[in-house]
Amino acid sequence: MPDMDIYRSYNFVLDIQNVTVGYFTEVSGLSVSVEAISYREGGGAAAVRKLPGRVEYGDVTLKWGMSDSTELWTWLMSAAAGNVERKEISIILLKPDGQQENTRWNLHSCWPRAWRGARLDALGQEVAYETLTLVHEGIERA
Template sequence: MPETRNPEGTTGQWSDPYTSFHFAIDINGVTEGRFVECSGLGVDVEAIKYREAGANQIVHRLPGRVEYADLTLRYGMSRSMQLWRWMQASVAGTVERRNVSVVMFGHDGATEVMRWNLRNAWPRTWRGAPLDALGNQVAVETLVLVFDELERVPAGGGGEAVAEG
């Protein structure tokens, strides 16, 4: 009997999970940004319930609306105004939709292993860095993005210039 191969790994062979701290954010049109955290990446599919006529005890479910979670980016505040200007366009009502990629790197911190592409993203929320005269933390701002589509691409998906995380 010929040996069958699992395209996502070899049966019986251990594969270490990726670490969450080797990542980058690629925002079309933004060349600066030191991102320290990326959270909220997700998707929900509504489950529409219905009962079949004559079999009321059975509840069936069908897939309904798709809703993507908001993506929250935290980044070190710097002299760069690129992310602020992008947010200001939303405030002014002239939303600038951009493609954004969340890129995950392998254990070496340099080899791309996974990429999530967010299509038509735009900023909906900005939060300034907390200021504390007694603290010694880096000033970190928060930007929340909404988007229309999400795609997950394994290693080698290509892309544009990447702002390091």
């Protein structure tokens, strides 16, 4: 059995076309599902067969500590105004050394669908996090 490294979920970076934002703390929602279409063949076959149908890509949610950068907000507001600007995004998982790229997921034709502002608490001491939900039209693993 070959020697395999186990990769840590915290060792990642994001590459968003033309957007430089601070430190992303979480990426969630990477998923692909293929619809299963049930049908029964003619001739009295007892079994129901399954055929592949539409492919659906899950929404991806980005989480980051709030900063002075307004680039993601501007991108969202452009979409809200009906001017959807699609971007290519890469989520890059790094090797244990934190420097070398191990796996890359390229998301195609992304645009922002939803934003959630930071939870504000006058008595708290937590980092103010924002989240942005993106839709996309395809994913490839490189």
